[in-house]
Amino acid sequence: MKVTVNITRRPEIADPHGLTVGRALHDLGYGTVRSVRIDRTIHLDVTGEDAAEVTASVSEMCARLLANPVLEDFEVVIG
Amino acid sequence: MRAAVVVFPGTNCERDTVRALRALGGEAELVWHKETDLSDFDGVVLPGGFAHGDALRTGAIARLSPAMKAVAGMAGEGRPVLGICNGFQVLCESGLLPGAFIANRDLSFICRYVEVEVADTDSMLTAGLTAGQVLRIPLNSYEGNWVDPSRQGRVVLRYVGDPNGSQDRAAAVANDAGNVVGIMPHPERATESVLGSTDGQRLLGGFLAALDRPTIGHR
Numbered sequence: 478m479k480v481t482v483n484i485t486r487r488p489e490i491a492d493p494h495g496l497t498v499g500r501a502l503h504d505l506g507y508g509t510v511r512s513v514r515i516d517r518t519i520h521l522d523v524t525g526e527d528a529a530e531v532t533a534s535v536s537e538m539c540a541r542l543l544a545n546p547v548l549e550d551f552e553v554v555i556g
Numbered sequence: 557m558r559a560a561v562v563v564f565p566g567t568n569c570e571r572d573t574v575r576a577l578r579a580l581g582g583e584a585e586l587v588w589h590k591e592t593d594l595s596d597f598d599g600v601v602l603p604g605g606f607a608h609g610d611a612l613r614t615g616a617i618a619r620l621s622p623a624m625k626a627v628a629g630m631a632g633e634g635r636p637v638l639g640i641c642n643g644f645q646v647l648c649e650s651g652l653l654p655g656a657f658i659a660n661r662d663l664s665f666i667c668r669y670v671e672v673e674v675a676d677t678d679s680m681l682t683a684g685l686t687a688g689q690v691l692r693i694p695l696n697s698y699e700g701n702w703v704d705p706s707r708q709g710r711v712v713l714r715y716v717g718d719p720n721g722s723q724d725r726a727a728a729v730a731n732d733a734g735n736v737v738g739i740m741p742h743p744e745r746a747t748e749s750v751l752g753s754t755d756g757q758r759l760l761g762g763f764l765a766a767l768d769r770p771t772i773g774h775r
């Protein structure tokens with residue numbers, strides 16, 4: 478089963494990469510850009526037929542390794 | 557009294573660290589990260605480098621190494637545990653110190669001497685120093701920007717100035733008991749006058765002194 482994990486840095490935590498890209502977009506003339514945040518997506522292929530079970534298992538992986546609970550939130554999407 | 561210096565795949569400051577500790581009269585041995593038994597040692601250093609190539613996040617994979625269980629055990633016993641640079645990142649990922657690291661504010665890899673001032677002397681690293689004392693040691697990192705939303709971290713060394721955006725200008729952070737300390741700059745690179753500073757001796761000397769009195773700082 479294909480699983481996508483979206484890991485997002487919490488809004489209150491600075492994102493120096495996003496700030497730099499935002500400045501670059503302004504330099505290119507895109508003054509409409511208010512902010513840029515760069516997050517991470519992890520793609521997994523996991524054995525199992527039951528979407529709820531797979532979601533629970535991958536959520537545990539996020540809590541234990543894939544996401545840093547100090548900085549990040551995560552969302553597990555089947556597919 | 558002996559210190560273990562843990563080597564992960566990608567660690568690259570282990571020999572400098574052992575050399576600096578030995579030059580100060582300490583006993584220090586390299587220990588591969590697969591080692592599960594550190595009972596022959598009285599304290600441990602997690603040296604700098606790029607453990608596991610910084611895969612996923614700095615320190616995220618190293619935290620799972622077998623040796624880290626023994627390191628956590630030593631931390632719980634009040635023995636001195638020192639994380640330098642990448643070792644500091646590993647300690648945060650392990651939950652042995654609060655907070656986490658993000659990229660430096662200006663996205664630059666900082667590689668220069670910085671000044672740090674002693675903010676708190678109640679830690680094994682800073683016990684022999686005086687509050688306000690300024691030390692000159694090299695900072696060599698890209699992800700040295702410490703973030704601690706919990707505000708549980710106790711800053712024991714503060715940058716003079718703000719090189720990387722680190723919260724509270726933290727250069728070194730201790731746990732409550734003061735026996736676990738992470739430091740972002742490299743004291744082992746400031747231990748011989750030919751290197752430009754010997755101030756790192758004061759800090760590593762604190763670590764070595766704590767090997768003899770492992771419950772220092774408990775409160």
